[in-house]
Amino acid sequence: xxxxxxxxxxxxxxxxxxxxxxxxxxxxxxxxxxxxxxVVSVGVQGPVGALAENVxxxxxxxxxxxxxxxxxxxxxxxxxxxxxxxxxxxxxxxAGAISAQGG
Numbered sequence: 001x002x003x004x005x006x007x008x009x010x011x012x013x014x015x016x017x018x019x020x021x022x023x024x025x026x027x028x029x030x031x032x033x034x035x036x037x038x039v040v041s042v043g044v045q046g047p048v049g050a051l052a053e054n055v056x057x058x059x060x061x062x063x064x065x066x067x068x069x070x071x072x073x074x075x076x077x078x079x080x081x082x083x084x085x086x087x088x089x090x091x092x093x094x095a096g097a098i099s100a101q102g103g
Contacts, residue, residue, distance in 0.1 A: 011035075 014033040
């Protein structure tokens with residue numbers, strides 16, 4: 001191993017415990033299980049702040065999608081505001097008409 005590389009080993013003990021209770025007796029069986037290994041990635045980490053090209057593209061696409069979603073949300077908010085103003089105007093008009101009729 002080179003001096004510049006760091007090796008990280010995580011160990012986690014795994015044990016199966018089976019407990020049987022019958023009447024006044026308790027039997028417990030403990031069995032050590034063989035470790036299971038999963039290699040997440042192998043390789044050398046790049047310089048700090050460097051991104052793989054596909055990660056950079058996905059980030060840029062997510063940023064563009066977020067900007068588009070913000071524009072749609074702003075349009076929807078403006079449309080909802082206009083609708084509420086129109087509904088309020090209609091309510092005031094009809095309330096005035098009912099009041100004028102003595103209702």
